[in-house]
Amino acid sequence: MIGGSTSLFNNRFLKMRVHKIFKIFILRLTFTSKRTLVFYGFVLGFVTMVIMQPHLVANRNTGSREGKELQEDTIERLLSEEKRSDGGDDRLAQAVLNRTRILCWVMIRESGNVKARALRATWGKRCDKLLFFGVDDEFSAIDLRTQEGKRYLAAKTFTSLKYIHKYHINDAEWFLKADDDTYIVMENLKYFLSDENPESPVYFGEFFNPFDTKYLRYNSGGAGYVLSKEALRRYGELSLLRSVCADPMGPEDKEIGYCLRHLGVEIGDTTDRMGHSRFHYDRADLHAVGDAKQWYRDFMGDRYRQGTDTMSVYPISFHYLHHYDIHMLEFLFYRLRPHGVFKPFQEVNV
Secondary structure, eight states: OHHHHHHHHHHHHHHHHHHHHHHHHHHHHHTSOHHHHHHHHHHHHHHHHHHHHHHHHHHHHHHHHHHHHHHHHHHHHHHHHHSOTTSOOOHHHHHHHHHSOEEEEEEOOSTTOHHHHHHHHTGGGGSSEEEEESSOGGGTOBOOOOOOSGGGHHHHHHHHHHHHHHHHGGGOSEEEEEETTOEEOHHHHHHHHTTSOTTSSEEESOEEOOOOTTTOOEEOSTTOEEEEHHHHHHHHHHGGGOGGGSOOOSOHHHHHHHHHHHTTOEEOOOOOTTOOBOOOSSOHHHHHHTOOOHHHHHHHGGGOOOSGGGBOSSOOEEOSOOHHHHHHHHHHHHTOOOTTOOOOOOOOOO
């Protein structure tokens, strides 16, 4: 009891002492000059800074460390979210896809075209813009009011080029023509074109050289060919001035090559750095085993080779496909993978 009274007395004495000191301090401040007050304030601020600085530094470092960890966690989360749902990683392909714009145009010759349906459901959806030319409401096809049939295909192609130049030249840097029985690996095409200049007068495809006195050289129509923006511009602005680009009735790919050559458009090399082919006028299996038609062997000359080791690991096109072949290639390219086998990206552009 005595100890408790002593403690209580000491507390009261301490409070009274502090109160008295505070009153004396206030009274002195009242009769102190402004210069002295400024000095007191400076001293008080300096003392406060010395006392608090270690705590502020610790908090700042902690905050910086937490912020860095949060940033790393965010980046890791975003990277994981960008990965495909099936466990694959297509970020490199997406970067190439987003960098190079391609307008694709396809000729359709019949209503209820099952090949065109397969094309639209597979590789066609990877085009930046996809146009169908023909008479078919299902595909919102553009009716060029040209005659149908193989002998009129060249005239139809020339007319489609005029249409694209007039309405879509600013929609892409490259313009791909493909048949409805062609399959295009869009990632591989864009990868190849990523090193090419769309402002150069050039067009790419599978190069044919029939040693014909008129046609000389051109790109295969069936394998698909792609024009640069400058090549399309030259056709749109100069073709009407050249009789060589009149609407002909000859073979479509030969007439296109003949026209573009006279407009100063060059044929670009599409083989990879190992000399392997990327565009293919026929099916993959026939190219692999070398079961090619004689005219193709003649057109290719000493460039004709057979076997899977002559085709690029990043092929761009195959031709003469049924609708089920198109779906099968889609499955093989984008779904089928051997377990545990991973092959890193190879640089094959020249």
